[in-house]
Amino acid sequence: MDPIFLMNNVWIIICFTLVLLMQGGFILLEAGSTRMKNAGHIAGKTIFTVGAASLVFWAVGYGFIYGESIGIVGFSDFFYGDFTSVVDGLAGSVDFIFQLAFAAIALTIAFGGFAERGKLSAYVVFAILFSAFVYPVVAHWIWGDGWLGGLGKQDFAGSTVVHLTGAMAALAATIILKPRIGKYNKDGSANDLAGHNQVYTALGVLILWVGWFGFNGGSTLEVDGAFFGYVALTTQLAAAAGAVAAMFIVWAVSGKADIPTTLNGALAGLVAITASTAFVAPWAAVIIGLVAGFIVYFSMKLFDRSKIDDPIFALSVHGIAGIWGTLSTGFFATPELAAMNGGLPGLLYGGGLTQLGVQTLGVVASGLYAFIASYIILKIMDKVMGGIRVTEEEEIIGLDLSEHGSYGYPESMPEEKKQGA
Amino acid sequence: MENYQQLKEWREEKIKSVSSDHYELNRFHDVLMKKIVQIALKEVESEWGKPPTHFAFFVMGSAGRSEQSVWSDQDHGIVYDGENVTFKDYFLKVGEEITKGFAVTGYEKCDGNVMASNPYWCKSTLQWEKQILEWLDEADWEALRYFSTFFDSRVLVGDANILLNLKQVAFSKLAEIPSLYQRLYENVGYIKKGLGIFGQLLPEEKGTDAGTINIKQTIFFPYVNSLRLLALLEKIPEASTLERFQRLSEEYKTIKKYQADFLKLLNYRLYFQKETVSYQKVHLLQVKSMSSREKASLKELIKNGRKLFKETKEIIDQRCSR
Numbered sequence: 001m002d003p004i005f006l007m008n009n010v011w012i013i014i015c016f017t018l019v020l021l022m023q024g025g026f027i028l029l030e031a032g033s034t035r036m037k038n039a040g041h042i043a044g045k046t047i048f049t050v051g052a053a054s055l056v057f058w059a060v061g062y063g064f065i066y067g068e069s070i071g072i073v074g075f076s077d078f079f080y081g082d083f084t085s086v087v088d089g090l091a092g093s094v095d096f097i098f099q100l101a102f103a104a105i106a107l108t109i110a111f112g113g114f115a116e117r118g119k120l121s122a123y124v125v126f127a128i129l130f131s132a133f134v135y136p137v138v139a140h141w142i143w144g145d146g147w148l149g150g151l152g153k154q155d156f157a158g159s160t161v162v163h164l165t166g167a168m169a170a171l172a173a174t175i176i177l178k179p180r181i182g183k184y185n186k187d188g189s190a191n192d193l194a195g196h197n198q199v200y201t202a203l204g205v206l207i208l209w210v211g212w213f214g215f216n217g218g219s220t221l222e223v224d225g226a227f228f229g230y231v232a233l234t235t236q237l238a239a240a241a242g243a244v245a246a247m248f249i250v251w252a253v254s255g256k257a258d259i260p261t262t263l264n265g266a267l268a269g270l271v272a273i274t275a276s277t278a279f280v281a282p283w284a285a286v287i288i289g290l291v292a293g294f295i296v297y298f299s300m301k302l303f304d305r306s307k308i309d310d311p312i313f314a315l316s317v318h319g320i321a322g323i324w325g326t327l328s329t330g331f332f333a334t335p336e337l338a339a340m341n342g343g344l345p346g347l348l349y350g351g352g353l354t355q356l357g358v359q360t361l362g363v364v365a366s367g368l369y370a371f372i373a374s375y376i377i378l379k380i381m382d383k384v385m386g387g388i389r390v391t392e393e394e395e396i397i398g399l400d401l402s403e404h405g406s407y408g409y410p411e412s413m414p415e416e417k418k419q420g421a
Numbered sequence: 422m423e424n425y426q427q428l429k430e431w432r433e434e435k436i437k438s439v440s441s442d443h444y445e446l447n448r449f450h451d452v453l454m455k456k457i458v459q460i461a462l463k464e465v466e467s468e469w470g471k472p473p474t475h476f477a478f479f480v481m482g483s484a485g486r487s488e489q490s491v492w493s494d495q496d497h498g499i500v501y502d503g504e505n506v507t508f509k510d511y512f513l514k515v516g517e518e519i520t521k522g523f524a525v526t527g528y529e530k531c532d533g534n535v536m537a538s539n540p541y542w543c544k545s546t547l548q549w550e551k552q553i554l555e556w557l558d559e560a561d562w563e564a565l566r567y568f569s570t571f572f573d574s575r576v577l578v579g580d581a582n583i584l585l586n587l588k589q590v591a592f593s594k595l596a597e598i599p600s601l602y603q604r605l606y607e608n609v610g611y612i613k614k615g616l617g618i619f620g621q622l623l624p625e626e627k628g629t630d631a632g633t634i635n636i637k638q639t640i641f642f643p644y645v646n647s648l649r650l651l652a653l654l655e656k657i658p659e660a661s662t663l664e665r666f667q668r669l670s671e672e673y674k675t676i677k678k679y680q681a682d683f684l685k686l687l688n689y690r691l692y693f694q695k696e697t698v699s700y701q702k703v704h705l706l707q708v709k710s711m712s713s714r715e716k717a718s719l720k721e722l723i724k725n726g727r728k729l730f731k732e733t734k735e736i737i738d739q740r741c742s743r
Contacts, residue, residue, distance in 0.1 A: 185628075185629055187629075189627075189628065189629060189631040189632070190627055190628075190631070191627055191628050191629075192626075192627035192628060251618075252617060252618050252619065253617060253621075254617070254623060254626060255614040255615075255616075255617050255623040256614075
């Protein structure tokens with residue numbers, strides 16, 4: 001067997017496990033960013049939704065993305081799987097499992113918008129519908145044989161496909177679900193419903209950061225030329241710059257070197273470099289990370305003020321940073337790297353506005369589709385299921401108990417009041 | 422004879438008319454607090470008889486420094502002569518009655534239980550002396566906090582000399598161990614940030630207090646703490662920050678120039694807090710409702726408070742290294 005073929009496959013399977021392990025990062029990130037009474041639910045539902053996303057991806061997701069294009073989606077290869085086919089120089093099964101992990105990440109991001117108030121049944125139904133009808137469409141447009149890919153849209157590992165799509169679904173959800181009880185006061189001021197464990201959140205961010213080398217590095221789909229090393233380099237620089245920029249800006253503006261903001265800065269740097277990692281010079285990766293770290297802070301404030309309650313900051317970290325990352329290649333893509341990885345050089349390299357235009361079109365079209373489709377799905381669910389939000393009492397006692405029957409931290413919860421005499 | 426309820430009504434009726442002048446307001450608080458103590462003493466007397474010995478009832482905190490705002494909480498203690506155990510019972514009863522009277526009249530109870538109803542703050546002269554020496558020997562964070570609280574004290578009713586003698590005990594001990602002055606400034610070294618690197622005001626961002634600056638923690642404390650430290654250094658027994666400024670010798674020219682800032686701060690606070698209806702909100706300044714000139718002068722006060730604290734530390738460092 002050709003050793004390069006073999007190594008490519010081994011590399012991508014390793015990257016699959018890294019991307020799957022990012023779910024562990026999300027579990028800690030989300031649980032740490034929310035309150036104790038919802039911790040078991042937030043953590044446990046992630047395992048469930050990875051399961052749901054995997055089954056749907058196998059049944060229809062992969063086929064809608066990579067099947068024979070019928071325009072808006074692909075339409076073949078449903079219930080995927082054999083051990084003989086070869087796709088993009090990889091064993092078909094290896095390519096499939098790697099792509100599956102991305103679909104599951106997009107879904108987990110979307111569920112950030114449900115946090116601390118979505119019904120468990122809403123998670124179940126939306127996991128299926130999002131994995132079948134939202135994510136595959138955008139993925140087909142850009143990574144399958146779709147129209148945006150045809151225009152030369154640059155999205156190396158999925159700033160748009162994975163992060164923006166997930167975030168737009170989260171936006172639709174958070175708008176329909178409305179803010180958590182206690183988030184806003186009568187006079188309109190916002191309260192800080194602080195997460196219960198910053199250590200979890202920080203550890204979650206680090207696990208995501210490590211996993212990102214599978215996410216971006218694996219998106220080379222090969223080891224030939226060891227280009228994944230360069231991808232790792234730009235990825236690391238952007239994450240680093242994002243963390244530094246965010247801590248600086250929150251300290252400068254508010255006087256406090258806020259930890260959650262700093263952590264979001266690192267993630268924003270990672271999300272932003274996801275599209276551009278294979279297209280930009282190291283100095284540009286630093287700029288992309290710095291800008292991501294700055295905008296994530298202002299974006300968090302803006303959503304807060306606009307009464308859009310985003311408990312895990314999915315909209316800012318994955319949405320706004322995803323948009324910035326996608327647009328960034330329109331400025332910074334170098335001629336050599338664009339020639340190697342697709343599309344045209346950016347504005348700063350004399351590429352003119354063409355690539356920036358394509359990137360903008362990609363963001364707008366994908367963002368709008370993901371938002372509108374998710375919004376319609378959730379609205380219908382809301383009607384049919386008699387609401388997708390838990391009742392007031394359930395929200396107050398916590399979703400651990402109301403949705404699953406036991407607390408994640410039983411010893412830390414108030415004792416049940418004795419009834420009767 | 423008046424009762425607490427009548428005093429409460431009197432307070433509500435009168436306080437508006439004195440609330441725009443720092444001196445008038447604090448004179449009013451003094452009159453009111455004295456009346457409360459008199460009623461309390463009478464009350465206890467009617468059941469337990471006359472006070473068995475010399476004593477002094479003193480106030481601490483903002484009342485001790487004569488820096489009360491429209492609303493303030495209770496911080497007070499009692500010192501009495503003699504060691505008889507029945508004395509303690511008697512004065513604790515007095516403390517309890519005073520605490521009750523203060524609460525009815527609109528002085529909220531102290532969260533930290535710094536009140537004459539607590540045996541810790543109601544002691545004989547000898548016990549107090551022992552306590553002060555113990556605080557200064559211990560010199561850990563909590564002990565020095567208590568000591569600083571105690572030192573901002575002033576006799577409201579009773580024999581002023583009893584308290585003065587206690588302060589002399591502290592002065593002598595500090596003179597023996599000058600490094601304690603440094604421990605004392607480290608004890609109050611945290612100043613809540615009021616200004617960002619761009620010189621912008623930093624109001625609270627979240628919650629029901631969003632948009633406000635805590636004037637007490639951000640602005641008042643550095644002034645009050647600096648002058649307490651200098652008073653200890655210069656053996657000035659007065660508690661009021663303004664008096665402490667005045668009592669400093671000409672040697673402290675650079676420090677004295679901050680006196681005007683502090684006076685401005687006192688009036689400023691009253692100006693912005695006229696409408697405040699509770700103790701919880703009395704330290705909060707609404708930044709949004711301030712004009713740009715007012716903001717500029719607030720920033721100046723914040724900056725100068727920090728400078729004053731820094732200069733105070735430098736003076737103490739120099740003194741202690743001699």
